[in-house]
Amino acid sequence: MSSNSVSHTFSQSVTCKLDERNFMTWQQQVTAVIRAHDLERFVVNPKIPLKFLTPEDRDANLVNPEYTAWDRKDSLLVSWLLATLSESIQARVVSCRHSYQIWDLVFQHFQSLTKIKATQLRLELRTIKKGTRSCSDYLLRISTIVETLASIGSPISPREHAECILGGLPPEYDSLISTVTAFVSRDDHFSPAELETMILAQEARLFTCQSLYIYMCVCVCVNKYYIILIYIFHDKITFLYI
Secondary structure: OOHHHHHHHHHOOOOOOEOOOOHHHHHHHHHHHHHHOOOHHHHOOOOOOOOOOOHHHHHHOOOOHHHHHHHHHHHHHHHHHHHOEOHHHHHHHOOOOOHHHHHHHHHHHHHHHHHHHHHHHHHHHHHOOOOOOOHHHHHHHHHHHHHHHHHOOOOOOHHHHHHHHHHOOOHHHHHHHHHHHHHHHOOOOOOHHHHHHHHHHHHHHHHHHHHOOOOOOOEEEEOOOEEEEEEEEOOEEEEEEO
16 A cells, blocks of 8 residues: 555544544444555554564664554554544553554453443343333334444344333233233244334324223203213213302
8 A cells, every 4th residue: 555545544534533432433434444445454463564674684773664664654543543532532542652552452441341331231121111201212212222232242132122122011011912922922923123013003002092081071950050060081070060
């Protein structure tokens, strides 16, 4: 790769600087640039040319031209990588001279954070409840957790996904849960997408039932002064004097 090509590589920028919250986005963008310009050999298992080919060259400080070329390109890569890091992350790599050292330190740091995050997300997935949220919001939160776990290398199976969805539903969805459980017990299964469709349909039915009510109005004269309106709503009787 020519020097001009390398310089052009490092003139490119990513859309975000790496911080504690955006490692996956940063990794995707930076890796794409590095691969596009065949620079992986600098950061992954680097093959570093010998600085001195012989003891005599060392004594005479005659540096191997291949090492000089490698070091120049590596320095450009170091400069570019540092420009993609936030100040807080730069502080973690101040001791690094070469690009592979920066790469290794960054990945070690975020792999540790990723393990912690995966544990937290799996705990949330096991304990999440629909509560007062709409089914759309509830299902979206579960899908977001599942996708995040997959993106950080800790995927869950479709069956686990479905079980987490069912486990957080309130009692009014018991009939649906029983239906799904019966299918699963016969070795059939619903994909998470199919299950989400069924839950949203059940939510719509419940909403319709709650919107319809038995209404009865009875007018009764009391001492010629009051009319009592008796409302029967969901088995509850309300008296209104007018």
